[in-house]
Amino acid sequence: MRHRFGVLIFAGFTMAACVSDDAGGPEASPPPAAVVSVGPDYPVLNVVDFGADGSDEEDDTDAIREAIREAEKTGKRTVYFPTGIYRVAPREDDPQWRTPQPYVFAVDGSDIVFKGDGPDRSEILFYTLEMRDPERNWTVTDDRTGYFTIKRGGLFRLGPSGRPVRNIQFRSLRLNGNCGRSGSSKVGGDPRTGAGRDNSHKAISTFKDAKDILIENCTLDRWRGEIVYGGGYRVDRTRIINSRIADCDGSAISTAGCVIENSEIENCYNGIENVGFHKRPTTITGSGFRECGNAVVYIGDRTGALKVEKCVITDCQRGFFFANLAHHVYLRENTVRDVESMVFVIDHRAYLKERVGHEGFSDFFIENNSVSSPDRGGKTVIYWQLHRGVPLINWWITKNKVGKGRWQSFIHEYFGGPGHVLRSVVVHENELPEGMEGYRLDPLSTGSPPGPLVQ
Numbered sequence: 225m226r227h228r229f230g231v232l233i234f235a236g237f238t239m240a241a242c243v244s245d246d247a248g249g250p251e252a253s254p255p256p257a258a259v260v261s262v263g264p265d266y267p268v269l270n271v272v273d274f275g276a277d278g279s280d281e282e283d284d285t286d287a288i289r290e291a292i293r294e295a296e297k298t299g300k301r302t303v304y305f306p307t308g309i310y311r312v313a314p315r316e317d318d319p320q321w322r323t324p325q326p327y328v329f330a331v332d333g334s335d336i337v338f339k340g341d342g343p344d345r346s347e348i349l350f351y352t353l354e355m356r357d358p359e360r361n362w363t364v365t366d367d368r369t370g371y372f373t374i375k376r377g378g379l380f381r382l383g384p385s386g387r388p389v390r391n392i393q394f395r396s397l398r399l400n401g402n403c404g405r406s407g408s409s410k411v412g413g414d415p416r417t418g419a420g421r422d423n424s425h426k427a428i429s430t431f432k433d434a435k436d437i438l439i440e441n442c443t444l445d446r447w448r449g450e451i452v453y454g455g456g457y458r459v460d461r462t463r464i465i466n467s468r469i470a471d472c473d474g475s476a477i478s479t480a481g482c483v484i485e486n487s488e489i490e491n492c493y494n495g496i497e498n499v500g501f502h503k504r505p506t507t508i509t510g511s512g513f514r515e516c517g518n519a520v521v522y523i524g525d526r527t528g529a530l531k532v533e534k535c536v537i538t539d540c541q542r543g544f545f546f547a548n549l550a551h552h553v554y555l556r557e558n559t560v561r562d563v564e565s566m567v568f569v570i571d572h573r574a575y576l577k578e579r580v581g582h583e584g585f586s587d588f589f590i591e592n593n594s595v596s597s598p599d600r601g602g603k604t605v606i607y608w609q610l611h612r613g614v615p616l617i618n619w620w621i622t623k624n625k626v627g628k629g630r631w632q633s634f635i636h637e638y639f640g641g642p643g644h645v646l647r648s649v650v651v652h653e654n655e656l657p658e659g660m661e662g663y664r665l666d667p668l669s670t671g672s673p674p675g676p677l678v679q
């Protein structure tokens with residue numbers, strides 16, 4: 225196979241003579257949550273009528289379970305949580321407690337809305353077994369995979385029976401895991417300290433055939449595992465709107481083919497971890513990511529697409545992380561501050577290759593983004609780490625504006641072999657601070673440098 229060096233064009237870099245500390249550009253802060261949708265007009269099942277009491281310290285699990293069972297009978301019901309704090313816990317005698325990922329509430333019917341009076345008013349507060357504080361109590365399992373070393377349990381599991389479940393909505397509620405980010409990313413959790421990613425401790429997880437999930441005007445916070453979990457590749461058509469997803473040791477959102485609008489994702493291991501293999505785009509607009517390792521992680525074959533527009537990413541290690549393969553990526557009009565890299569592309573070689581067959585990174589449009597970095601951290605705006613023969617084709621990197629910082633370069637490339645496939649990579653009309661290097665080839669690269677650079 226012959227690898228051709230494409231023309232890498234660096235025409236039109238504007239070397240600003242005078243730059244401010246900030247990248248400038250339009251302030252793209254997400255607008256306030258002004259739109260409150262009414263939701264479907266289903267008959268209401270008030271959890272208080274089933275015996276729940278949001279004003280006391282007592283366990284409300286049985287009452288809420290009963291309300292859910294009633295809603296499942298016919299579907300098209302709203303399970304309503306009046307203002308208050310509803311305390312819930314998994315049970316040791318639940319059959320599913322013996323599984324690696326037990327949960328408090330199973331939802332096995334369609335068209336059910338869980339609704340409160342607002343995320344600051346109606347709260348479901350998680351405890352672990354026997355209503356114990358999950359911060360100090362957890363169960364050590366005999367799991368040998370390392371993935372579920374400890375468990376506390378999760379809150380909602382949608383579709384655990386395997387029957388199709390459609391249209392489950394969470395509106396105006398807080399789902400509080402009662403045990404926030406420990407700062408450790410140890411997978412499976414630490415049996416001694418309870419820190420790390422307890423993969424059982426999730427707010428909402430879907431199972432098998434659960435689809436069409438809406439999370440609107442909610443706060444989902446203080447979990448150790450993923451907060452919204454869609455099972456990796458499975459498309460569960462989740463929409464997250466006007467919501468705050470925060471504080472966990474896993475990825476805040478781990479789901480495929482989702483829509484996120486006007487939401488805040490903060491203080492998590494990753495903001496969103498998304499796999500696009502299912503002819504369904506992932507779109508993220510008008511949202512903020514703060515204090516995450518990577519704000520957006522995306523792996524997607526040629527049937528998937530990622531669009532991120534008008535988002536604000538602050539104080540994350542990286543803005544966008546693409547591993548192994550990604551195609552049809554649109555990053556436009558985002559404001560990225562205090563990151564080491566805005567775009568990080570790495571080929572993990574064997575990872576997932578047998579499953580998808582398509583490799584490389586093609587059709588990227590990185591336009592009109594504004595990026596700045598603190599003196600302490602900035603490395604490179606766009607980083608490519610490619611191995612032999614991994615193609616990077618049809619990239620348009622235009623009209624991005626870079627603020628001052630301790631940058632090494634605008635684009636930094638490492639490649640670990642002689643096969644160098646860059647084709648139709650167009651870089652023009654980007655605004656860089658004075659003295660910033662446009663393109664840098666990593667000195668550790670083992671292959672030959674790319675084709676002609678036109679500055």
Ligand SMILES: [Ca+2]
Pocket residue numbers: 276277278279280281282283284309310311
């Ligand atoms: Ca109670």
